[in-house]
Amino acid sequence: MNILVTGAAGYIGSHTCVELLNNGYDVISLDNYSNSSPKSLERVEEITSKSIKKYECDLRDVEGIEKIFEENKIDAVIHFAGLKAVGESCKIPFTYYENNVSGTVNLCQVMAKMGCKKLVFSSSATVYGGNDIPYVETFKTGVEISSPYGRTKFMIEEILKDAAVSDNEWKISLLRYFNPIGAHPSGKIGEDPRGIPNNLMPYISQVAIGKLKELSVFGDDYETKDGTCVRDYIHVCDLARGHLLALERLQKDECEGVEMYNLGAGKGYSVLEVISAFEKASGKTVNRKFAPRREGDLPEFYADAKKAKEYLGFETELGIDKMCEDTWRWQQNNPKGYE
Ligand code: NAD
Ligand code: UFG
Numbered sequence: 001m002n003i004l005v006t007g008a009a010g011y012i013g014s015h016t017c018v019e020l021l022n023n024g025y026d027v028i029s030l031d032n033y034s035n036s037s038p039k040s041l042e043r044v045e046e047i048t049s050k051s052i053k054k055y056e057c058d059l060r061d062v063e064g065i066e067k068i069f070e071e072n073k074i075d076a077v078i079h080f081a082g083l084k085a086v087g088e089s090c091k092i093p094f095t096y097y098e099n100n101v102s103g104t105v106n107l108c109q110v111m112a113k114m115g116c117k118k119l120v121f122s123s124s125a126t127v128y129g130g131n132d133i134p135y136v137e138t139f140k141t142g143v144e145i146s147s148p149y150g151r152t153k154f155m156i157e158e159i160l161k162d163a164a165v166s167d168n169e170w171k172i173s174l175l176r177y178f179n180p181i182g183a184h185p186s187g188k189i190g191e192d193p194r195g196i197p198n199n200l201m202p203y204i205s206q207v208a209i210g211k212l213k214e215l216s217v218f219g220d221d222y223e224t225k226d227g228t229c230v231r232d233y234i235h236v237c238d239l240a241r242g243h244l245l246a247l248e249r250l251q252k253d254e255c256e257g258v259e260m261y262n263l264g265a266g267k268g269y270s271v272l273e274v275i276s277a278f279e280k281a282s283g284k285t286v287n288r289k290f291a292p293r294r295e296g297d298l299p300e301f302y303a304d305a306k307k308a309k310e311y312l313g314f315e316t317e318l319g320i321d322k323m324c325e326d327t328w329r330w331q332q333n334n335p336k337g338y339e
Contacts (some may be wrong), residue, residue: 002026003247006059006107007080008052009036011191012122012180014044015240016078017119018189021048022260023055023244032067033079034059035194039337050189059103061111069114075252076118077111078243079104082152085198086126086296088300089149101159102151108163117170118250120243124159125178125232125264125301126150134304136177144295157260164257171255173246178232178264178303180239182323183330190330191236201233201323204275205331208284216291217271222299230268230301235326237319239263245312254311264303265316274320281324 007013008029013028014036017027021044029041029052040242041052046175053072059081068074082100083089089096104121111117129144144152157174164170181201185188196212197203206212218225242263249255269277275286308314 001251001266002028004028004030004068004072004074004077005080006030006077007036007122008080009033009040010080011036012177012236012239014040014189015184015236016080016243017041017044017052018047019053019183019237019240019244021050026053028053028055028068028074028303030055030059030068031056037192038327040189047184047186047188054207058108060098065107065110069116071108074114074116074262076120076247077107077116078247079107079178080122082122083186084146084149086149087150087198092318093148096148096152101155102282104156105159108160110283112167112255117167119160119170120173120175120246120250121156121160123176124150124153125138125176125262125303127154127157127176127245130298133301134266135301136304137262137307147240161258168257170257171250171253172258173250173255174258174259174260175242175246176262177239178234178262180236181327182235182237182318183234183326185329187326187333189215190327190334192334200271200274201327204278204286205327207286207288208278208282209331209335211335212303214287214289215275217275217288218291218297219293220290222293224270224300225263226270226272228271229297230264230270230300230302232268233274233320233323234264235244238316238318242308242312242314245314249312256303259311259315260301261308261312262305263308263314264305266305267303268300269320274324276330277320278324281321282328311323328337
């Protein structure tokens with residue numbers, strides 16, 4: 001079975017490719033490498049001893065997407081490609097809407113034309129905005145989203161719902177990720193942010209290895225267990241497995257139009273708890289200081305993980321210690337990422 005993976009060379013895409021190949025799927029990758037390196041796909045091939053058919057293609061290029069569908073019989077698409085930096089999206093919103101929203105519309109138009117209507121989409125917990133916790137799939141979305149990036153995810157979800165209303169052959173799984181961290185246990189693939197990381201885990205690991213001086217912990221006066229923000233961290237390999245389960249459900253025709261699932265552990269860890277888990281896993285001290293709150297951060301959110309368990313049979317298996325161990329192995333083996 002041929003699965004087109006957009007954004008395959010990226011952090012979550014590469015881990016999902018491993019899972020797909022190990023489970024007998026054939027992978028066709030589409031990526032423009034704007035935030036990744038083709039080397040990650042070579043490493044995926046090394047890990048799995050299988051090969052990937054690779055296309056360097058931008059989702060803004062409709063002819064490029066059509067060519068891939070003309071040259072291959074695609075059974076389903078897992079769609080990761082998009083820009084994801086929250087802060088950057090506030091500075092260059094048009095670029096985000098063009099890449100993420102128009103790119104997805106282009107992809108879906110080609111899919112419809114070629115008769116491939118099974119899609120798994122990378123959404124985000126950010127669509128819930130400032131709702132109560134835990135976040136449940138039935139909550140209203142799109143209300144207090146704090147960035148253009150988050151709004152692209154909300155808009156794409158709405159567009160995909162419209163697609164399913166217009167044509168009942170569409171089977172779509174919207175996967176709302178919580179905070180993916182960790183790396184493949186081989187230490188060969190992992191998160192490789194360009195420049196100074198925005199997210200907590202890559203920042204911590206670069207401090208631990210001595211690349212960055214110290215971590216700023218944004219805020220120590222939130223109404224949480226220890227004053228720092230609480231998030232629902234999920235190991236990227238668990239997340240990758242969630243995609244396979246969603247895909248299987250689409251293949252079995254169990255999916256009714258559009259379905260949405262939280263992919264999270266269902267519990268939260270504070271920034272300080274993550275730091276101490278990382279120190280334990282790495283044996284290193286993570287230098288840190290308290291800094292003012294970061295604009296747009298919510299104090300605490302985590303998933304209600306029941307729906308994914310009931311319909312996909314998905315539960316996380318890898319805890320915070322394993323997330324830190326695997327991140328550290330990746331960081332030590334690849335101090336300069338894929339460079
Ligand atoms: P990533 O940046 O590592 O991977 C995205 C990939 O898409 C990259 O390889 C990039 O080169 C490619 N890409 C970007 N724009 C493209 C375009 N126009 N055409 C073709 N390729 C393009 O990001 P990731 O962490 O692997 O995230 C994957 C998806 O999951 C994204 O859609 C992201 O928004 C979503 N997501 C990520 C997180 C997270 O914390 N990592 C959380 C929630 C949702
Ligand atoms: N943090 C620090 N110092 C840092 C980086 C982060 O203290 O240098 C804190 C943040 O304040 C936050 C926590 O660590 O409390 C996690 O921050 P991340 O940036 O790693 O993750 P976020 O929860 O802010 O972002 C995630 C996803 C986005 C998504 C967003 C909103 O990465 O894709 O949730 O749902 F848009």
